Amino acid sequence: MYQAMKRRDFLKAAGLLSVGSALPLVPSLKLYAAHDNYTGPLWLTIDARGGWDPTSFCDPKGYADANDPARLNNYPSANIEQVGNFSVAPPPDSFATNTTLFTTKEFFQNHFEKLLVINGIDSQTNSHSDGQRHNWSGELARNGFPNIGALVAGTLANDRALPFITNGGYSAGGGLTTPVRIDSRSLSALFEIAYPNRSQNAGNSSSRTYFSDDVMQLIDQANTSRLDAVHDTQQLMRIKSSIEKLRSARGSSAHMTDLADNLEQVPEKPVEFFNGRGRAHSLYRQGRIALAAYETEVTASAHISAGGFDTHSNHDQNHYPRLMDFLQGIDGIIQEAKDRGLEDRIVVVVGSDFGRTNKYNDGNGKDHWPVTSMMLMGNSNQVITGNRVVGQSTSAHKAIKIDPASLAPDVDDNNPNSERITPAHIHRALRKLAGVDNSSQAISFGLKGSDIDLFG
Numbered sequence: 001m002y003q004a005m006k007r008r009d010f011l012k013a014a015g016l017l018s019v020g021s022a023l024p025l026v027p028s029l030k031l032y033a034a035h036d037n038y039t040g041p042l043w044l045t046i047d048a049r050g051g052w053d054p055t056s057f058c059d060p061k062g063y064a065d066a067n068d069p070a071r072l073n074n075y076p077s078a079n080i081e082q083v084g085n086f087s088v089a090p091p092p093d094s095f096a097t098n099t100t101l102f103t104t105k106e107f108f109q110n111h112f113e114k115l116l117v118i119n120g121i122d123s124q125t126n127s128h129s130d131g132q133r134h135n136w137s138g139e140l141a142r143n144g145f146p147n148i149g150a151l152v153a154g155t156l157a158n159d160r161a162l163p164f165i166t167n168g169g170y171s172a173g174g175g176l177t178t179p180v181r182i183d184s185r186s187l188s189a190l191f192e193i194a195y196p197n198r199s200q201n202a203g204n205s206s207s208r209t210y211f212s213d214d215v216m217q218l219i220d221q222a223n224t225s226r227l228d229a230v231h232d233t234q235q236l237m238r239i240k241s242s243i244e245k246l247r248s249a250r251g252s253s254a255h256m257t258d259l260a261d262n263l264e265q266v267p268e269k270p271v272e273f274f275n276g277r278g279r280a281h282s283l284y285r286q287g288r289i290a291l292a293a294y295e296t297e298v299t300a301s302a303h304i305s306a307g308g309f310d311t312h313s314n315h316d317q318n319h320y321p322r323l324m325d326f327l328q329g330i331d332g333i334i335q336e337a338k339d340r341g342l343e344d345r346i347v348v349v350v351g352s353d354f355g356r357t358n359k360y361n362d363g364n365g366k367d368h369w370p371v372t373s374m375m376l377m378g379n380s381n382q383v384i385t386g387n388r389v390v391g392q393s394t395s396a397h398k399a400i401k402i403d404p405a406s407l408a409p410d411v412d413d414n415n416p417n418s419e420r421i422t423p424a425h426i427h428r429a430l431r432k433l434a435g436v437d438n439s440s441q442a443i444s445f446g447l448k449g450s451d452i453d454l455f456g
Helices: 007-013 104-114 128-137 148-156 187-194 213-233 237-251 253-265 278-295 315-339 423-434 440-444
Strands: 042-048 081-083 086-088 115-122 164-166 301-306 346-352 371-377 388-390
Touching (some): 042 278, 081 104, 086 104, 104 115, 104 315, 115 423, 128 148, 128 346, 128 423, 148 164, 148 301, 148 423, 148 440, 213 237, 278 301, 278 315, 301 315, 346 423
Parallel strands (some): 042 346, 115 388, 164 301
Antiparallel strands (some): 115 371, 346 371
């Protein structure tokens, strides 16, 4: 019996597309027919690779004395500001008069109503690989667990052409779906696939073509006739099946054309929109690809990332600008979602490997620290209640347990039922939010711990 197969499935079956493959594809605008029955949101995970410093933005710890050698940060506690229900870190003293950078305050002012911050998360490791796996899959010790976006895509939307896309970081598919690496710098590859007849594939619909439309129609007819003839004379069912998969894969090329058309039609925000900050613009471009791929119904989830956060030396000078660029890139992505009418159709999860130490080292850097934070934003159907902070840490940035029923901090650590928040708790809640917690796919990657209603 005929069984439809998308281009991605055919490539995988043919051995041309393996898990973690690095195809320089890039998606984008509205497909004119649905590819499947997935009606859920875009699951967008955004990764600060290397271990970010929550005390520099969402879990601030300032100094009382600038000369204190044990100070956590180089900004005074008196400068910590309040935005909604959030305490927001100011710039380090060395950046106090710098007006060229996006600021933490700007980010929270723009998004506090929909933003949930979870502080005092114990990632239980100082290892990059373990921290990445724990924070993006919910599993610390065992390898192979899927990124939450891959789990959602593999369970609910695996018929999409590119169910789960990534530009790096922890992107394991867990055998549930094939992560496809997309590089925003290589858009020409998409246009070459979408428009093989163009002699120039630089995203220009007016490019010259090799053949006229009439000739291309004859070529397509000849290809179809030849494929039909090979199919009809073949006796082995295995080969017949492969031919039908090839036929279906060729038929799905129109989807790539729609993506290419999207990229040509929807303007990209220029780097000037980000005050000329290239890192912010680069992260935004990755988010734009994810939003466009979702809008075209080609993908259901994406993992995007930015590196440079492993600042073992000169922490303030290196970490803070990267962190502000990271937040500005996210701000641009959310603005892009609004522009596309998708603001209420995305779930955003922002995190990192772990946190950074509660003191500076001899090189004015900060080393690995297991306590971290995550930021989340939901949509109108899969609600993450905003303007909320769950969890907290001590003045020395050590995790404080919470009461799992009330979410109140157990400051005295005397409640036998209290728990220290871990990434597993967050991922159990995310799975439930996505409606995949009882699926066979999720059960096959069971997570430790208990369920805590973190999202309100």
